[in-house]
Amino acid sequence: MLIAVASKDGKEINQHFGHAERFLIYDVEQDEAKLVDEKRVERYCSFDPENPLRGHALRGIADALQGCRAVVTAQMGEHPQGELEKLGITAFAVSGPIKATLVELAKIL
Template identity: 65%
Template sequence: MLIAVASKDGKEINQHFGHAERFLIYEVEGSDAKLVDERKVQRYCTYDQDHPLRAPILKEIADALKGCRALVCAQIGQGPQLEMERLGLDTFVADGSIRKTLLELSRVL
């Protein structure tokens, strides 16, 4: 199964969903989690108070993550989380080692 991860350094889950400009895509099978892709996206948080509705950006992010079973990030707002789930991606908030976390998560998915 494919799981998208928001990470600044490629080792730890340590990035807020809204700050991510890329998601690392891991294939998780059995006791192995390996990096298979990197998908660049437009940053969701723009800090532009004149444009608070960013549904099109969420849709673009969901489209970029097509094929993934889940999304893992250090933090995500309730609005984006609900929209990602509506668009078909289970979202999880976690921190720590990417591989360890993904292997634990794969047991419940």
């Protein structure tokens, strides 16, 4: 299954959903997580007085994460989490090493 991760360094889950300008896409099978893609996105958290809820940015991120079963970030607000879950993408706010964490999360998905 595909899982998207927000990471500053590509080793740890250590980035807030709204600050991510890219998501690392991992294919997680059995006890292995392998990096298979990287998706560049517009940051969700940026000031825009004409679009305060940033719906267009959230749709763009959801489109980029199409095919992913889950997204894993260090933190995520309730609004984007709820919207992604409506689209079938389970959201997790956790921290830790990417590969080991994804293998554990895949067991509950």
